[in-house]
Amino acid sequence: xxxxxxxxxxxxxxxxxxxxxxxxxxxxxxxxxxxxxxxxxxxxxxxxxxxxxxxxxxxxxxxxxxxxxxxxxxxxxxxxxxxxxxxxxxxxxxxxxxxxxxxxxxxxxxxxxxxxxxxxxxxxxxxxxxxxxxxxxxxxxxxxxxxxxxxxxxxxxxxxxxxxxxxxxxxxxxxxxxxxxxxxxxxxxxxxxxxxxxxxxxxxxxxxxxxxxxxxxxxxxxxxxxxxxxxxxxxxxxxxxxxxxxxxxxxxxxxxxxxxxxxxxxxxxxxxxxxxxxxxxxxxxxxxxxxxxxxxxxxxxxxxxxxxxxxxxxxxxxxxxxxxxxxxxxxxxxxxxxxxxxxxxxxxxxxxxxxxxxxxxxxxxxxxxxxxxxxxxxxxxxxxxxxxxxxxxxxxxxxxxxxxxxxxxxxxxxxxxxxxxxxxxxxxxxxxxxxxxxxxxxxxxxxxxxxxxxxxxxxxxxxxxxxxxxxxxxxxxxxxxxxxxxxxxxxxxxxxxxxxxxxxxxxxxxxx
Numbered sequence: 317x318x319x320x321x322x323x324x325x326x327x328x329x330x331x332x333x334x335x336x337x338x339x340x341x342x343x344x345x346x347x348x349x350x351x352x353x354x355x356x357x358x359x360x361x362x363x364x365x366x367x368x369x370x371x372x373x374x375x376x377x378x379x380x381x382x383x384x385x386x387x388x389x390x391x392x393x394x395x396x397x398x399x400x401x402x403x404x405x406x407x408x409x410x411x412x413x414x415x416x417x418x419x420x421x422x423x424x425x426x427x428x429x430x431x432x433x434x435x436x437x438x439x440x441x442x443x444x445x446x447x448x449x450x451x452x453x454x455x456x457x458x459x460x461x462x463x464x465x466x467x468x469x470x471x472x473x474x475x476x477x478x479x480x481x482x483x484x485x486x487x488x489x490x491x492x493x494x495x496x497x498x499x500x501x502x503x504x505x506x507x508x509x510x511x512x513x514x515x516x517x518x519x520x521x522x523x524x525x526x527x528x529x530x531x532x533x534x535x536x537x538x539x540x541x542x543x544x545x546x547x548x549x550x551x552x553x554x555x556x557x558x559x560x561x562x563x564x565x566x567x568x569x570x571x572x573x574x575x576x577x578x579x580x581x582x583x584x585x586x587x588x589x590x591x592x593x594x595x596x597x598x599x600x601x602x603x604x605x606x607x608x609x610x611x612x613x614x615x616x617x618x619x620x621x622x623x624x625x626x627x628x629x630x631x632x633x634x635x636x637x638x639x640x641x642x643x644x645x646x647x648x649x650x651x652x653x654x655x656x657x658x659x660x661x662x663x664x665x666x667x668x669x670x671x672x673x674x675x676x677x678x679x680x681x682x683x684x685x686x687x688x689x690x691x692x693x694x695x696x697x698x699x700x701x702x703x704x705x706x707x708x709x710x711x712x713x714x715x716x717x718x719x720x721x722x723x724x725x726x727x728x729x730x731x732x733x734x735x736x737x738x739x740x741x742x743x744x745x746x747x748x749x750x751x752x753x754x755x756x757x758x759x760x761x762x763x764x765x766x767x768x769x770x771x772x773x774x775x776x777x778x779x780x781x782x783x784x785x786x787x788x789x790x791x792x793x794x795x796x797x798x799x800x801x802x803x804x805x806x807x808x809x810x811x812x813x814x815x816x817x818x819x820x821x822x823x824x825x826x827x828x
Contacts, residue, residue, distance in 0.1 A: 327457075330449050334457065336401075336556045337442040338464045343405045343549045344438050345468020346412075346542055347431050349670050351376075352644045353473045353663045356651075357481050357535040364421040370769040373644060375425040376432040377762030383436020384754060390441060395562045397441045398553055404434035404441075406550040412543035416536030439754070458733050459681045466674030466729070469643070470667055471545070476538040477663035621743070623801040627794050628739040629756030631697070634791035635731045636757035637764030638700065638784060643669055644765050645772060645780060646721060652777040654712050665721055672722045676729025684730070689738035690799070692730055697792045699727030704784035711781060732757060742802050 327334060351358070351373065359369050383404075390400035411431040418424040446457050557563050643666055649655075650662035684692065703723045710716035736753055764787065771779045 326450060326453065332559065333556060334446070334449070336552050337446055338461055339549050339552050340401050340405050340438050340442050341461050341464040342468040343408045343546050344435050345465040345470075345670075346472045346546055347376075347408055347435050347468075348465070348472075348640075349469035349643050349666050350472040350476055350538075350542065351428075352666045353476050353480060353647045354535055354538070355644070355648060356659070358415075358424065360481070361416075361535070362419060362421040362424055366769065366773050368421050370766055372421065372425045372428050373640075373765045373769070374762060376428040376435075377640070377758065377765065379429040379432030380436040380439070381432075381755065381758045381762065383433035383438075384440045384758060385436070386433065387437040387440025387444075390437070394445075394560065395557075397445055398557050398560070398562060400437050400441050402550050402553040402557065404437045405546065405553060407431070407434040409543045409546045409550065412539045412546065415539045436758075443750075456681055456684065458736075459677060459684055459730070462730075462733055463674060463677040463681070466670055466677050469670035470674050472542055473663060473666040473670065475541050475545075476535070477660065477667070479534045479536075479538040480659055480663050481534065482659045618806055620801045620805040624739060624742055624798060624805060625752045627798040627801060628735060629752045630794040631693070631791050631798060632732060632735055632753050632757040633760035634764075634787045634794065635697070635700065635728055635735075635760075637760030638787050638791075639673075639728050640761035641764045641768040642721075642724060642784065645768055648772070649777050649780045650714075650717060654777075655714055655717065657714060657717075665718070668718060669721050669725045672725030673729045676726040677733075680730035680734070684734070684737070689734040689741065692734040693738060693795060696727050696729075696731040696734065697788070697795050700724065701785070701788040701792055703727055704781060704788050708781045708785055711778060739798075742805065 355369065358372070359366070362369070387400065390396040407430060411427055411434070414427050415424065418427055442461065443458065446461060450457050554563075646665045646669060647662050650657040650665055651659055680692065703720050706723075707716060707720040710720075732753075736750065739753060740750065768780065768783050771783055
């Protein structure tokens with residue numbers, strides 16, 4: 317009870333900055349999910365093949381990693397953090413407004429690289445600012461933060477869906493399949509069977525395409541709407557800068573946000589001061605990758621210390637990679653045979669996926685205070701494997717595709733924050749868990765999207781679900797290894813009794 321009152325007091329005092337950090341993650345979410353349903357329209361707009369348009373995903377994810385590292389540079393002061401968030405959220409609106417004018421896939425990849433940098437910066441800075449404000453009470457607020465990611469990712473496909481083109485952009489006289497609602501690289505396989513001498517359409521840039529001005533103009537409206545919807549976010553950050561007197565036109569004063577040291581001294585009960593008396597400069601888990609990997613941080617640590625970092629990162633490599641790959645290619649999978657779902661109906665699949673991710677993150681906010689992070693991750697990973705197996709068995713059923721998409725969204729929803737909380741607790745907040753896990757998740761999204769796209773292109777739509785089963789199985793295997801290495805790690809009260817004892821001790825100290 318005392319803990320809830322204290323956290324409520326912290327939230328009331330830091331309500332505006334907290335809402336601002338949540339809102340910038342809404343911008344992050346907008347950028348995640350729009351590429352999947354607009355993939356065919358963007359291919360037509362840029363006259364590119366599937367392997368070429370896949371580089372757009374790669375450039376975004378690669379620069380997201382670079383942006384995460386760059387964000388660590390701006391975390392040192394509140395002014396630097398807020399200006400970085402302002403520039404990043406404004407850049408996302410500019411990216412949305414610019415996409416309709418990108419008629420070359422290289423230009424589009426460059427624009428999405430800028431979006432990736434902005435997203436990475438937002439990811440690092442907003443997470444760190446919330447952790448600095450709420451310290452060990454940050455778990456619930458981080459769950460809400462990731463809820464806003466899901467909300468933005470839910471909204472962008474819904475905005476895009478009314479403007480998606482139903483017509484194929486293949487030349488009308490190529491084949492009867494070219495004007496059907498089927499996917500472009502399915503048409504290429506039909507062409508190759510009927511005309512062996514013809515080069516498959518999916519393996520080369522589409523020359524001599526008819527004008528796509530109509531379709532391009534319609535999908536352009538979706539991007540411009542998203543740009544306008546995102547505009548209040550940089551304005552909110554600018555208002556926070558003004559309130560904190562960090563604008564050049566405002567006189568300088570002491571920031572309203574307390575520093576991490578002051579907040580710890582003010583909120584920690586006396587009985588716990590010895591636990592939190594670590595040097596404020598030693599938070600390697602929240603440093604950038606280069607600062608974290610210094611040799612001095614690893615002197616005298618057991619091998620299980622490294623094994624926990626690696627296996628936890630590999631779990632998120634698989635699960636976050638699956639999130640990105642499924643969101644990117646479920647639309648293409650649905651319009652491909654044997655399902656041959658209409659383009660408009662298939663456009664709802666990414667929204668359904670992110671909608672249930674959002675719902676799962678909303679549910680996980682109260683659940684995370686009652687269920688252990690390790691248990692939540694286990695349920696999530698098992699849910700991923702079972703869902704992909706069901707989708708594989710009923711691969712010809714459209715209803716199961718929609719039900720499975722919803723189930724997969726729920727299963728993946730709280731994996732990242734739960735895994736982060738579990739790993740940080742396993743290492744007693746002394747490792748590089750945050751840095752390593754964020755990096756592993758980002759690399760997974762980048763690599764698996766490229767890998768799944770290549771396999772999908774070469775082997776057909778069925779391979780999309782096979783990849784899901786394989787990667788889900790690997791995630792489960794790595795998680796079992798993580799539990800094993802956690803049990804081996806010395807000096808930890810890893811059992812449930814130790815966790816309950818620590819929780820009761822904290823509760824009693826708060827009540828006193």
